[in-house]
Amino acid sequence: MTRTGRPEGADTLVVFGITGDLARKMTLRALYRLEARGLLDCRVIGVAADDLTTADFVAQARERVAATGQRVDDDTFRRFAARVTYLHGDVTDAALYTRLSAEIGPGHRTLHYLEMPPRLFGPIVERLGAAGLVEHARVAVEKPFGKDLASARALNARLHAVLREDQLLRVDHFLGKEPVIELEYLRFANRALAGLWDRDSVSAVQITMAEDFGIEGRGSFYDPVGALRDVVQNHLLQVLAAVTMDPPADAGADSLRDRKAEVLKAVRAADPRRSVRGQYTGYRDTPGVAAGSDTETYIALRLEIDNWKWIDVPFFLRAGKNLPVRDTEVRLILRRAPRLAFLPTPHQAEPNQIVLRIDPDPGVCLQLVAQGEQTWRPLHLDASFVRDLGEPPEPYERLLHGALTGDHSLFTREDGVEEAWRIVQPLLDDPAPLLPYAPGTWGPAEAADLVTGHPPWHDPWTAGSGAPAG
Ligand SMILES: NC(=O)C1=CN([C@@H]2O[C@H](COP(=O)(O)OP(=O)(O)OC[C@H]3O[C@@H](n4cnc5c(N)ncnc54)[C@H](OP(=O)(O)O)[C@@H]3O)[C@@H](O)[C@H]2O)C=CC1
Numbered sequence: 001m002t003r004t005g006r007p008e009g010a011d012t013l014v015v016f017g018i019t020g021d022l023a024r025k026m027t028l029r030a031l032y033r034l035e036a037r038g039l040l041d042c043r044v045i046g047v048a049a050d051d052l053t054t055a056d057f058v059a060q061a062r063e064r065v066a067a068t069g070q071r072v073d074d075d076t077f078r079r080f081a082a083r084v085t086y087l088h089g090d091v092t093d094a095a096l097y098t099r100l101s102a103e104i105g106p107g108h109r110t111l112h113y114l115e116m117p118p119r120l121f122g123p124i125v126e127r128l129g130a131a132g133l134v135e136h137a138r139v140a141v142e143k144p145f146g147k148d149l150a151s152a153r154a155l156n157a158r159l160h161a162v163l164r165e166d167q168l169l170r171v172d173h174f175l176g177k178e179p180v181i182e183l184e185y186l187r188f189a190n191r192a193l194a195g196l197w198d199r200d201s202v203s204a205v206q207i208t209m210a211e212d213f214g215i216e217g218r219g220s221f222y223d224p225v226g227a228l229r230d231v232v233q234n235h236l237l238q239v240l241a242a243v244t245m246d247p248p249a250d251a252g253a254d255s256l257r258d259r260k261a262e263v264l265k266a267v268r269a270a271d272p273r274r275s276v277r278g279q280y281t282g283y284r285d286t287p288g289v290a291a292g293s294d295t296e297t298y299i300a301l302r303l304e305i306d307n308w309k310w311i312d313v314p315f316f317l318r319a320g321k322n323l324p325v326r327d328t329e330v331r332l333i334l335r336r337a338p339r340l341a342f343l344p345t346p347h348q349a350e351p352n353q354i355v356l357r358i359d360p361d362p363g364v365c366l367q368l369v370a371q372g373e374q375t376w377r378p379l380h381l382d383a384s385f386v387r388d389l390g391e392p393p394e395p396y397e398r399l400l401h402g403a404l405t406g407d408h409s410l411f412t413r414e415d416g417v418e419e420a421w422r423i424v425q426p427l428l429d430d431p432a433p434l435l436p437y438a439p440g441t442w443g444p445a446e447a448a449d450l451v452t453g454h455p456p457w458h459d460p461w462t463a464g465s466g467a468p469a470g
């Protein structure tokens with residue numbers, strides 16, 4: 001589950017924001033699952049504003065774990081509950097840290113996990129520092145890390161005034177997803193893929209993150225953010241880095257992050273004229289969304305990488321809410337075979353494609369062509385990771401375990417985050433016009449123009465079928 005060369009594991013986990021939405025949906029379930037697998041080896045101190053006793057909180061936690069659909073075993077939950085203490089208070093109040101310090105006690109290795117409103121990341125870290133709670137500690141901060149390049153730099157500077165980079169873990173849950181981690185192994189351990197993975201064989205790359213639901217219930221979070229900040233600057237650029245980086249020199253987390261930062265540095269800043277922004281009709285009626293909101297719920301963009309391996313290969317990224325399916329995939333479109341006189345039809349076959357599906361049902365598919373009845377027929381060689389490799393840990397299980405054990409390879413580094421903001425900054429400064437699209441469609445029709453001269457957007461490879469949807 002982890003790479004080598006890690007520092008000592010934490011013996012105390014402090015979760016700031018343990019009564020919040022993320023904890024309700026992900027953190028408590030992940031901690032329970034780690035307990036069930038014998039991988040939780042620390043005390044858990046939950047901090048939040050709600051005035052609850054530890055017993056109240058434990059009862060609430062059990063209900064919340066069960067509400068995620070997780071079967072709760074009595075013995076496992078009892079073991080988990082025995083680790084937990086709940087501390088209520090205001091995180092902007094220094095007195096809370098005095099109580100926290102007494103609760104932790106001297107000589108412990110602590111992981112402080114901040115799943116809090118991001119405006120509180122700086123103040124909490126400063127108060128932890130002032131209370132002497134960062135020595136021998138690591139701090140994990142949830143997304144978003146800034147809202148643009150300037151604010152990300154300012155946040156890095158503020159956190160670094162208290163913490164060294166090796167104490168800081170920036171969460172991007174896509175780095176906890178098995179297929180994203182698997183990319184490194186698939187690409188570099190398989191000659192069959194490694195030999196095709198560059199501009200000589202690849203003509204274009206499409207990265208799609210399609211979601212078949214809107215932002216119901218999250219309007220006030222989403223409206224100041226939009227699709228570009230919500231999933232492109234972080235998740236999709238991390239995926240792009242994993243798809244295009246050179247092989248890390250060794251198993252150390254910094255070697256991996258060096259390679260990712262290196263390739264992100266080579267990505268040209270995005271050109272607003274090569275982007276399409278959309279908003280699904282009905283978005284503005286969502287509670288929490290500003291009247292007349294100009295926030296995009298869909299974005300498509302073209303990126304270019306200025307290095308020997310990828311020059312002239314366009315990378316087309318698109319992400320949207322209320323699209324026809326939920327599917328996140330990377331599609332490498334290979335160069336065409338030449339026309340050959342003996343082939344069945346005079347027109348050319350569809351180029352070969354390598355598809356890595358991230359969600360749902362992660363897997364990899366190689367799309368070839370065959371001939372049948374004197375015409376071209378697509379042929380899919382597909383593998384499901386779950387079917388062939390077994391059920392992996394869930395992303396938050398992996399991330400929490402990685403944070404506790406100090407596995408930095410699962411977290412983003414300062415340079416990678418700032419490069420990602422640099423790449424998208426022109427789209428924030430000078431956004432493309434906002435175009436409407438109907439829910440259940442593939443976004444504004446204008447997104448098709450973005451890929452002119454290259455293979456059109458491909459409908460995703462649908463779960464279980466082995467065949468593309470469209
Ligand atoms: N929700 C989600 O699906 C996801 C969230 N995230 C990130 O996780 C972080 C938390 O988000 P989310 O859980 O949705 O937020 P919520 O608003 O649901 O929860 C915030 C938590 O912070 C506590 N809190 C807020 N202010 C104070 C304060 N002054 N003193 C003490 N406690 C305080 C709240 O306590 P109380 O409830 O007791 O008031 C609550 O436990 C954010 O960075 C978000 O971007 C990331 C991915 C997904």
Ligand SMILES: O=C1O[C@H](COP(=O)(O)O)[C@@H](O)[C@H](O)[C@H]1O
Pocket residue numbers: 173211230231328359
């Ligand atoms: O960070 C976020 O990710 C989710 C999608 O994550 P997934 O693991 O369910 O694919 C996205 O829906 C959300 O808007 C965004 O904030």
